[in-house]
């Protein structure tokens with residue numbers, strides 16, 4: 048059965064639109080990635096998991112996808128404006144190290160987290176600091192076309208030169224300038240102008256150019272320049288969290304459309320922020336959780352993945368440990384379903400007739416990635432299987448293959464072999480269990496036994512001592 052066309056909500060036109068790529072069969076998309084001054088928190092991963100879901104759905108619909116996610120390693124100032132301190136530089140000073148070292152550390156943590164979350168690697172992860180020449184080139188072009196101007200060693204974008212400024216966020220120049228939120232910077236022609244290039248001799252990350260010796264790029268120009276390099280002047284989809292709409296994406300549109308004289312992005316998609324305990328995640332509340340905290344509480348990264356993805360990306364989502372537990376339990380019941388289907392299934396047929404829930408699953412995804420409805424289709428399948436005790440091995444095999452397809456979208460199941468222990472580790476745990484028993488620490492010996500059981504190790508206490516085999 049043919050799948051319905053994909054429809055997505057477009058932040059710019061403020062409605063759901065049928066998805067039509069610029070080049071038939073191909074999708075080029077860009078995601079605003081992490082500012083790598085600190086390991087990303089679970090809120091960031093809501094945005095990145097959404098990007099992964101989007102890609103997997105596009106691929107299920109047969110598109111060839113090119114996916115780019117940048118790493119912001121310079122120029123993202125506190126407050127997202129032009130006058131705060133650079134987040135990288137501030138963190139480096141705090142740690143008494145240099146920002147380059149922090150980039151390396153955080154990038155490594157970021158990629159390890161993505162892997163643990165089962166995120167398919169993007170095709171490119173460009174770093175801003177590796178693309179300064181491309182940014183300078185775009186800035187020169189904007190000056191040449193009359194959209195940017197230099198004052199001293201700084202360069203600003205002239206928002207009055209682009210009548211469409213504000214079309215994404217609804218923040219029109221006149222309203223912005225009437226608002227009291229803008230700081231008065233005497234260098235700027237208009238209060239709403241924003242920096243493309245800034246000078247600061249104290250900066251550790253700095254580049255010499257015709258504008259001066261100690262320059263560094265503005266955050267917005269980075270994404271305009273990197274998306275152009277990897278995806279071209281016009282491409283299909285750009286995503287980010289809802290806070291990116293303004294100023295970041297509004298400014299990206301202004302820069303790219305003024306530099307190239309053509310539309311920048313066809314479709315803008317934004318994830319709503321993950322909340323924690325009903326509010327914002329913040330250091331002062333001590334609720335900025337990392338993936339390690341998820342593990343400390345006894346959950347796996349896949350539990351968090353399922354928690355984040357089963358909610359609609361534009362809907363509110365509140366993280367609590369109780370809610371994560373609910374997601375982990377749901378995920379387990381789907382793993383249980385897979386086990387039951389495996390037991391009931393005959394050999395896989397070449398082209399099995401999929402269960403009716405498969406059409407509902409696709410219908411839900413086609414409707415602006417309605418993940419909760421798609422997951423509901425999986426639970427409908429589960430209920431039907433448990434109710435209808437007469438399934439043939441063929442039916443079970445078909446359901447199993449549909450479940451594998453759902454896994455390819457949501458990354459539901461722990462990868463095969465996850466949690467597996469090698470022989471040496473098993474022997475070490477057995478020795479630990481013996482020692483614990485000798486010390487009459489039965490809590491510990493039971494805990495070790497549980498760990499082994501979870502990893503599929505069957506233990507026997509025989510007169511000759513402990514024996515084990517894999518289940």
Ligand code: AMP
Nearest residue numbers: 080081082090091093094287288320321
């Ligand atoms: P940053 O590291 O601040 O540049 O953010 C990286 C990405 O994570 C951006 O697309 C943000 O919009 C997104 N983001 C930040 N906080 C959250 C949150 N609590 N929930 C969802 N996305 C977020």
Ligand code: ZN
Nearest residue numbers: 079080270295
């Ligand atoms: Zn960006």
